[in-house]
Amino acid sequence: MFREMTRRAFLARLAGGVALTAFAPYAMRMAFAQNATTPDLAPATVPAVQPDPENVLRKTIPSTGGNIPAIGLGSWITFNVGNDTALRDECAAVMAAFLDEGGIMIDSSPMYGSAQDVIGYGLARLGLPKSVFSADKVWISGGDNGPGQISDSLKKWGVAQFDLLQVHNLLSWQDHLPILQRMKADGQLRYVGITTSHGRRSDDLADIMRREPLDFIQITYNPQDRMAEQQLLPLAQDRGIAVIINRPFQGGRLTEYLAGKPVPDFAADIGAQSWAQLILKFIISHPAVTCAIPATTRVNHVRENVRAAHGPMPDAALRARIAKAVAEA
Numbered sequence: 109m110f111r112e113m114t115r116r117a118f119l120a121r122l123a124g125g126v127a128l129t130a131f132a133p134y135a136m137r138m139a140f141a142q143n144a145t146t147p148d149l150a151p152a153t154v155p156a157v158q159p160d161p162e163n164v165l166r167k168t169i170p171s172t173g174g175n176i177p178a179i180g181l182g183s184w185i186t187f188n189v190g191n192d193t194a195l196r197d198e199c200a201a202v203m204a205a206f207l208d209e210g211g212i213m214i215d216s217s218p219m220y221g222s223a224q225d226v227i228g229y230g231l232a233r234l235g236l237p238k239s240v241f242s243a244d245k246v247w248i249s250g251g252d253n254g255p256g257q258i259s260d261s262l263k264k265w266g267v268a269q270f271d272l273l274q275v276h277n278l279l280s281w282q283d284h285l286p287i288l289q290r291m292k293a294d295g296q297l298r299y300v301g302i303t304t305s306h307g308r309r310s311d312d313l314a315d316i317m318r319r320e321p322l323d324f325i326q327i328t329y330n331p332q333d334r335m336a337e338q339q340l341l342p343l344a345q346d347r348g349i350a351v352i353i354n355r356p357f358q359g360g361r362l363t364e365y366l367a368g369k370p371v372p373d374f375a376a377d378i379g380a381q382s383w384a385q386l387i388l389k390f391i392i393s394h395p396a397v398t399c400a401i402p403a404t405t406r407v408n409h410v411r412e413n414v415r416a417a418h419g420p421m422p423d424a425a426l427r428a429r430i431a432k433a434v435a436e437a
């Protein structure tokens with residue numbers, strides 16, 4: 109039935125469910141979260157324009173010359189909703205809106221509780237859209253266990269193969285990277301990557317980037333955490349490695365802190381209507397960054413986030429002003 113529905117009709121039907129469950133408990137989502145804060149339930153401003161997927165900024169993947177939209181979708185905590193159908197439908201509505209806006213990359217991991225199953229549920233409800241760029245991870249000790257975990261992940265997503273597999277948090281990377289490279293050579297995978305976050309193990313990651321043939325790295329970068337500017341972002345540019353940015357809002361702490369504070373006037377010059385859009389424009393305008401993957405439980409937020417990839421991007425001087433404005437807000 110869902111194959112026959114347009115995405116907009118699907119979203120409209122789901123919207124009713126979302127309204128009813130907007131204040132559902134977050135217990136399941138938080139079950140796997142460490143040091144996470146309570147999500148901000150205040151409504152966000154959504155620019156009053158229609159989705160414009162054609163005009164989403166796309167950035168190049170250096171290893172192939174292909175390109176992807178500069179905003180993707182994360183799934184840690186936000187999609188860890190277990191078997192609750194109403195919450196699963198909320199996640200499906202977020203995915204539907206994300207695709208409707210022209211987003212394609214969805215990021216997950218076996219570490220994110222039920223998030224992979226929930227993505228699989230959403231993809232099935234959306235009729236397995238072909239546009240999705242599936243980015244998952246391998247997160248297990250020892251290379252022997254990698255292939256089994258990857259096939260479990262494929263079943264949960266309900267896809268035949270992933271576009272990108274990343275070694276999560278460098279765990280057993282010496283074992284997993286050769287397996288992923290073999291899968292790529294055999295045509296079972298398009299891209300190979302590796303992730304870290306919170307600035308952890310930057311030197312180790314830099315060593316791996318110098319030695320291994322990687323398509324992607326995934327790291328943390330935002331106006332409040334600019335450590336990646338020192339080493340990893342310039343190195344990625346030198347080595348021709350695409351960069352995915354996790355924790356663009358510091359896990360939500362940044363947007364929570366900025367909520368209610370006036371957005372600087374200069375934001376209008378680059379078409380940013382909220383702090384969230386200003387932060388995302390700051391991130392994706394860095395020349396080394398390929399895309400950012402904000403996570404959200406809300407349809408209005410996912411639309412707002414993808415729309416940050418529209419219109420003018422800040423130059424170096426304006427990027428410095430954004431960082432200063434965030435620091436001084």
Ligand SMILES: NC(=O)c1ccc[n+]([C@@H]2O[C@H](COP(=O)([O-])OP(=O)(O)OC[C@H]3O[C@@H](n4cnc5c(N)ncnc54)[C@H](OP(=O)(O)O)[C@@H]3O)[C@@H](O)[C@H]2O)c1
Pocket residue numbers: 147148149152181182183184185186215216276277303304305326353354355356357358359360361363364384385401402403404405406408409410412413
């Ligand atoms: N080592 C790794 O591989 C690693 C580590 C960390 C993260 N990741 C990946 O990166 C993704 C993103 O990081 P994250 O989930 O830690 O945090 P994040 O994206 O920085 O923040 C998520 C929070 O931001 C809020 N938010 C989203 N859009 C908003 C908007 N427009 N306005 C106001 N608030 C907004 C969300 O609340 P609402 O639900 O209310 O919108 C949510 O609580 C993860 O989901 C995961 O896929 C990977």
